[in-house]
Amino acid sequence: MTVTLPMCSVDFMDTTLSPEEQNIADRIQELKGQLGEDLLILGHHYQRDSIVIHADFLGDSFMLSQKAAASTAKYIVFCGVHFMAESADILTSDDQAVMLPNLRAGCSMADMATLNEVEHAWTEILEESGLEDPIDRPDPESPAPEGRSFLVPVTYMNSSADLKDFVGRHGGVVCTSSNAEGVLNWAFERAGPEGAVLFFPDQHLGRNTGLAMGIEEGRMPTWTPGIGAMGELQGSRIVLWHGFCSVHKRFTPDQINAFRETHPEGLVVVHPECPKETVELADAYGSTQYIRQYVNDLPSGSAVAVGTEINMVARLAAEHPDKHIECLDEEICPCSTMYMIHPAYLMDVLERLVEGEVPNRIVVPQNVQHGSQLALDRMLAILK
Ligand code: SF4
Numbered sequence: 001m002t003v004t005l006p007m008c009s010v011d012f013m014d015t016t017l018s019p020e021e022q023n024i025a026d027r028i029q030e031l032k033g034q035l036g037e038d039l040l041i042l043g044h045h046y047q048r049d050s051i052v053i054h055a056d057f058l059g060d061s062f063m064l065s066q067k068a069a070a071s072t073a074k075y076i077v078f079c080g081v082h083f084m085a086e087s088a089d090i091l092t093s094d095d096q097a098v099m100l101p102n103l104r105a106g107c108s109m110a111d112m113a114t115l116n117e118v119e120h121a122w123t124e125i126l127e128e129s130g131l132e133d134p135i136d137r138p139d140p141e142s143p144a145p146e147g148r149s150f151l152v153p154v155t156y157m158n159s160s161a162d163l164k165d166f167v168g169r170h171g172g173v174v175c176t177s178s179n180a181e182g183v184l185n186w187a188f189e190r191a192g193p194e195g196a197v198l199f200f201p202d203q204h205l206g207r208n209t210g211l212a213m214g215i216e217e218g219r220m221p222t223w224t225p226g227i228g229a230m231g232e233l234q235g236s237r238i239v240l241w242h243g244f245c246s247v248h249k250r251f252t253p254d255q256i257n258a259f260r261e262t263h264p265e266g267l268v269v270v271h272p273e274c275p276k277e278t279v280e281l282a283d284a285y286g287s288t289q290y291i292r293q294y295v296n297d298l299p300s301g302s303a304v305a306v307g308t309e310i311n312m313v314a315r316l317a318a319e320h321p322d323k324h325i326e327c328l329d330e331e332i333c334p335c336s337t338m339y340m341i342h343p344a345y346l347m348d349v350l351e352r353l354v355e356g357e358v359p360n361r362i363v364v365p366q367n368v369q370h371g372s373q374l375a376l377d378r379m380l381a382i383l384k
Pocket of ligand 1: 106
């Protein structure tokens with residue numbers, strides 16, 4: 001079935017609905033009522049308002065994966081991007097169906113690391129560094145035995161299920177922007193004092209977290225497929241995949257300086273997917289949950305520039321009319337793939353569910369289920 005999108009009069013900053021969008025919103029509410037407790041709608045912070053109003057939970061990828069894991073709903077409609085729906089499918093039972101309203105909603109950062117590329121890098125780094133592969137250990141979950149050094153893979157949640165499976169099979173773990181430091185500490189214990197972590201796909205989250213943990217930049221070489229390591233692999237502590245988020249890489253020190261000129265008392269908070277120069281100059285940085293809390297906690301009358309996706313920044317501004325909240329990038333920066341989830345697609349999925357179809361289901365193949373679940377479960381266990 002082809003969904004015809006209505007002409008959209010709502011831009012990224014506008015929180016009002018056109019009459020046509022109001023009709024869609026009303027229909028979605030009716031369908032939600034018909035599906036009752038069989039349905040759970042999850043919405044990421046970067047979704048537009050006309051989607052968020054229908055979400056049972058709004059959160060970052062970590063919080064939403066926990067909600068999916070705890071849910072007993074028969075149908076979980078994930079208003080986010082592909083890797084999030086995959087993680088939800090891994091964490092839910094076979095009787096539950098996870099759906100993505102628009103199957104084209106991927107993540108350009110996740111696409112920057114493929115299984116082939118990572119497997120190739122893995123072999124080369126092991127050879128060049130002389131480190132051991134944890135896959136050969138009988139118990140890769142226990143700390144490294146004395147005198148041995150391993151390469152432990154850590155993948156950001158923003159990665160495909162086959163990469164999570166690779167990580168799980170090789171004794172590694174998944175992380176998100178809210179738990180990267182705790183996860184890296186866990187991985188270093190398994191790598192040993194002379195061991196290293198291969199961190200993918202986001203170089204900025206890996207580098208910013210490593211620097212915050214006191215690791216010198218010289219011990220964090222970058223790995224680019226087809227090129228290899230930029231920097232020394234021998235003695236490295238984190239090998240950073242070259243990937244990045246096209247939204248967060250736009251935030252720069254120049255933008256921070258410009259904001260501070262116009263708002264000398266103002267504060268700047270950014271996401272750790274931003275380049276390190278931006279993170280270092282900001283007043284604070286953290287996950288989307290962290291940024292929300294940071295802005296919530298500011299006193300009335302504060303001015304703050306936020307370095308993250310525009311839908312979330314616009315929502316924060318609407319929630320706090322007593323504070324001056326602006327996006328750090330004047331050009332505004334939506335995530336184009338998050339924006340592919342239009343209410344008309346959500347409505348279509350719900351219509352078809354009511355008719356007895358299960359459309360747009362995301363099913364992680366059986367052969368990668370076990371390893372990816374292991375990698376996700378390790379992350380959830382670290383945080384308990
Ligand atoms: S904001 Fe960046 S990391 Fe997040 S889904 Fe969009 S492209 Fe991917």
